[in-house]
Amino acid sequence: MKKLKSKCLVLMSGGLDSMLSAKILKEEGLEVIPLCFESFFFSCIPAEKACKQIGLKLRVEDFSKEHLKIIKSPKHGRGSGINPCIDCHLLMIKTAGKIMKKEGYDFIATGEVLGQRPMSQNINSLNLIEKESGLKGLIVRPLSVKVLPATIPEKLGIIKRDNFYDISGRGRGKQIELAKKFKIKEYPSPAGGCILTDPNYSQRLSELFKRVPKFTGNDAEIIKFGRIFWNKDLLIIVARDAEECAKLTGLRKRGDVVLEPYNFSGPTVLVRKYKKSSQKEMIDCGTAYGFQYAKKIPDDFILKLLPSPKPL
């Protein structure tokens, strides 16, 4: 009977390392399924672009709710911003592991490089992730295979150690050479597209968490935009351009006050309450903050109050 092709899931961020890992495994003759996770803090758009370039079809899994929980209470601490990289990566691996077992994949692969990131890609973190995910020996890191212990797929002969790489450390030279070999021309910078590593957003989210420990995904999303102010228990967001005006309007929830200038030039302002406040208080507060960024305000100014969206 003809042996079925071995298949693996490759965690795909859209960065060069995950693209290379998928390519290396494809060259090895495996069926490769790139898997990307979506949350309130990152999207799969870069991964979609990357997969188009390397000729693979991306699978997208939304794990926003589970991800939000670890943002609030990471077991393994945070990086330089509010990014809980070890817990986040662990959640991705655990979720991929469940899919692997349920759907009969042989192993999981990642674009990790030993020693590339001080917090999440040192040997202790890689071992911890294997142990806590219950996937010991089933995570292949194609770029660093030769500097890591043999995995189960190697021992079973599914992949051959000699065909993989011995990259470690923070340099990018070997990856860039490999990109040329595989004719990968476009790839994002290693900084990545995760807003949790952005110092400005980290500060906004930390403040939200301090004031509203039970914040929702919508709260986390809306503070990506505009100028942010807090006045007692009111969050005030003043849009900086037309795009942000549209974002605030689109993300408004029932109970929010959204003010749009009607007969003068100025920003859209959203006011959200986290405790009891009257609509009048919210309008007064939003008007005061919005006026600071408005151009000439006429005596007969009119602010349009957008209707609250209907409950879901």
Ligand code: SF4
């Ligand atoms: S950078 Fe962001 S997406 Fe990547 S592991 Fe850290 S928290 Fe998760």
